[in-house]
Amino acid sequence: AEIGFYDRPxxxxxxxxxxxxxxxxEVSRNQLATMTDYVTKYR
Numbered sequence: 001a002e003i004g005f006y007d008r009p010x011x012x013x014x015x016x017x018x019x020x021x022x023x024x025x026e027v028s029r030n031q032l033a034t035m036t037d038y039v040t041k042y043r
Contacts, residue, residue, distance in 0.1 A: 006042035013038070 005011055013035055017028040 006038075 015028065015031040015035060017024045017031065021027060
């Protein structure tokens with residue numbers, strides 16, 4: 001179901017990666033790619 005998240009001008013997307021994770025760099029790159037895909041899709 002659509003909730004209009006991307007239609008709101010005050011929408012904020014946040015990513016959180018904990019530094020102690022052994023694969024934090026890999027996780028952060030994956031999260032960035034996912035977020036970029038969503039932004040591109042809903043522009």
